[in-house]
Amino acid sequence: MNIVIRKKSAFSGQKLPENKFTAHKLIESMPLPEKVIIPLQQNIGAPGQSLVKRGDKVRTGQKIADSKSYVSAPIHSPVSGVVSKNTKIVNPATSSLVEAVVITADNEDEWVSFEQLSDIKNVGEFPKIVKIVDSLSSAEMIKKIREAGVVGLGGATFPTHVKLSPPPDKKIDTLILNGCECEPYITSDHRVLLEYGEKVLAGLYIISRIISPENVYIAIEDNKKDAIDYLNRLILQMNLESNFKIVSLKSRYPMGAEKTLIKTILGREVPIGGLPLDVGTIVNNVATAKAVYEAVVEGRPLIDRVVTVTGAVRNPKNLLVRLGAAIDSLISYCGGIDGSANELIIGGPMMGISTTNINFPVIKGTNCILVKEGRKTVEQNCIKCGRCVQACPMKLMPLMFVRYVKNEVYEGCREYYIDDCIECGACAYVCPSNIPIVGYIKTGKDALSKK
């Protein structure tokens, strides 16, 4: 039986060169890191406060940072060892200093004890999981998700327990599992679907139990046919076909952006400045669903994730990495940088952040490390060709932001709805004048937020 719904794109997205070299490479577990650096800001919202001090012995999975603020998630030690220092490092995403804990690992990987309710070894065990999940209340599950430090692993790192607790006046009728992975090169979600499909579906089952939506869609781009077929099979084996529908989407960037995804599947538009729950929708990434399952059923905190290491490295791979491992160690594990590549990108080529710090650690939101030859383009004048306007999935006029930011008339950006920009980079991708439009937009947003 086929439960796949095919959807045409609702917006004129970009067809990008996919370069998904690692799509067929099995996830490999990286050896334990000798030293980990744990930045204490790993989610949108409040940063964590360190709970450990220099010389403390910590075990794997032990909580080392937390915050009293609602929009926050605790952080756990990914290794067992000794805290060597509390320090500060530069976060390349914001160029600001963040607190960090450095732990020297003892290679024992001694875990804290946690309450494991069950574990899926094969699909046949799923009814057992259902029974366990059905016996738990939503509040209990949300508490477990928070305590495990689960945040949105697609890159936005919004604390999942907050997302799953919508205000009572917001009726949520649709849950979307986002497996689009529309950025070129990245294959971590694709591999998670293929290798942890049961866990992802179990996680989705838990989320759907918490928010009880009418419809649950699993959104996957049609360049991942194997994942679509595999999930289709799993859903039938797990007898979930009455609950879950798979939606096959055209591979158009940025399909995986929440707002375009909701528009494409449901035809709804999230209001400017609003959230998906304003249109009755919650979107979760596939890796997040897996983490939710691990948190609720296995009781396991979020201490590792799958990262695609690709581009100009000798052996591109998908790696299961403990958080806190340095980017350098991942690249070395993949055979080192190939040739003269001189740009190091955390994330994908469209929205990733380039960094000079090869020792920056993998954090919860890191889905890809891309090494590539830096572009040597020269910015030219805007010729007003309008390609950015046509490319923008939010139907904005990006050239206007460039014009106003260049003249430092930041208020002008508001008239053209700068806050609606999702910084997907489609405008700068098509710009014939090589204008770093997203850079100007970020500058404009920063300037406006300081006022």
Place this chain on the structure above:
Amino acid sequence: MENNKNNFLKTENRFLISFAPHIQKGFSVSKIMYIVVIALLFPAGAAVYFFGYYAIMVIVVSVVVSVLTEFLIKKLRKRKFVMDGSAVVTGLLFALILPPTIPLWMVVIGSIFSIAIAKEAFGGLGYNIFNPALAGRAFLSACFSSKMTTWVMPTYFSFDAVTSATPLSENFSWQADKLSLYKSLLFGNTGGSLGETSALFILIGAIILLAFRLIDWRIPVTYIATVALGSFILGKDVLLQILAGGLMLGAFFMATDYVTSPVTKRGRIIFGIGAGILTIIIRNFGAMPEGVCFSILLMNAFTPLMDKYIKLKPYGFLKEKKN
């Protein structure tokens, strides 16, 4: 992020920092310009076929002077000269809208005006308000009006020019039947500016522009449709009004200039209709037989306004209003 600086910062170690996105489509300004040049080679070829060696001279002088002027002005303004092809396009277009008997020294003056005044004085490519080639022609019309309105029948490669009126002028008369008139207009065997006479070759160039998605169909289609409708209402020969004069070249190659036309689809439709109405008015009620040049220039002047006030409704906008 100053102009003409590299888009990345070199740091102490081997890694570069640049803004996302880190990949690009690679469809550059110069690529766009050279595709336009290729498209323009069709009307240019027709110009040479109908008006002979002198057409080659006019085209070469115009292009060379345009590029040289741009180079010199960039040096004077202490800006980096980039051979992006935009000066070649301007030079080529300018040559194609000149009368076949134009003296070469006038071509030189006009090209210099196009680039130095209409383009560079406003800040160079992307900042000019008026289409440089049309501004150059308007300048020559103002200075040397008799030379700018002397038309000849196609001379092919002979040197015996026969003066004639353009098909749009009141003095124009056609002895043979209507069908042969339309054929001449379509193929280009008629009086007019160098590159304007052959609607057929202009259309071939236009198909190239449309095939590479370089131009939006909205401007030429609304422009030509408005002229057709207006001519019909005024009881003029609709086909003659469309095929004769500079309408085809203007609609596809001039009115679609990115810099001097609106950036939104709605703005482009208004631009096309506005230029069409102005063309009708000038052709039928003005002193000049042809109005394409000035109607596009006038709409150029409205473009900044249209870009400011015609905004798109972004994603999520309607919902916000309802709440």
